[in-house]
Amino acid sequence: NAGVTQTPKFQVLKTGQSMTLQCAQDMNHNSMYWYRQDPGMGLRLIYYSASEGTTDKGEVPNGYNVSRLNKREFSLRLESAAPSQTSVYFCASRLQPPETQYFGPGTRLLVL
Amino acid sequence: QKEVEQNSGPLSVPEGAIASLNCTYSDRGSQSFFWYRQYSGKSPELIMSIYSNGDKEDGRFTAQLNKASQYVSLLIRDSQPSDSATYLCAVNEGGGADGLTFGKGTHLIIQP
Numbered sequence: 001n002a003g004v005t006q007t008p009k010f011q012v013l014k015t016g017q018s019m020t021l022q023c024a025q026d027m028n029h030n031s032m033y034w035y036r037q038d039p040g041m042g043l044r045l046i047y048y049s050a051s052e053g054t055t056d057k058g059e060v061p062n063g064y065n066v067s068r069l070n071k072r073e074f075s076l077r078l079e080s081a082a083p084s085q086t087s088v089y090f091c092a093s094r095l096q097p098p099e100t101q102y103f104g105p106g107t108r109l110l111v112l
Numbered sequence: 113q114k115e116v117e118q119n120s121g122p123l124s125v126p127e128g129a130i131a132s133l134n135c136t137y138s139d140r141g142s143q144s145f146f147w148y149r150q151y152s153g154k155s156p157e158l159i160m161s162i163y164s165n166g167d168k169e170d171g172r173f174t175a176q177l178n179k180a181s182q183y184v185s186l187l188i189r190d191s192q193p194s195d196s197a198t199y200l201c202a203v204n205e206g207g208g209a210d211g212l213t214f215g216k217g218t219h220l221i222i223q224p
Contacts, residue, residue: 040216042200043212043214045213048210058210058211090155097144097204097210098204098205100158100161101211101212103148105154106154
């Protein structure tokens, strides 16, 4: 039982490049989330998915898109990366609100 | 705007003493409350969850919730150097699948 997994662990992009961050969970959870964490800002919600086939914007969705591929997988896409998107990205999942969320190990993204 | 406030610290506590961490939140409709511990470079790890007014104890940790005052606290008894980390307070409004609103975290240092 791996819990929540994320790939890649670390990525360097140039401004304007695109990439997809992958997240998968093996806990049969319904809800999945993407957060970003910046120094001094705490964790902020980017997008979430209440169930397979549904996605909704969080606090800071601009510049991102998401896909809930199936119950296990929830991806985050940066279409045209900007230096302001340099951050640590965490995926999380939970069975349903308001229960505990479990976090993946994170992806460190540097946009030059 | 939903807000969760924490003192950023650092909070320095001698080994063996009680560490007291505090958090206030703005949304009166909030229904579940979480304390996560985050070591530098790692993902948030759940310490305690609390859903109703009063105290909840788990080993050396006690979470306290006062919904009337919109206040959550975490007490760590017999503090150990391994407790040195950033502690994140997180709040979830009732219903739906909204993500958590996080405070910016309190940096706790346990002095040997």
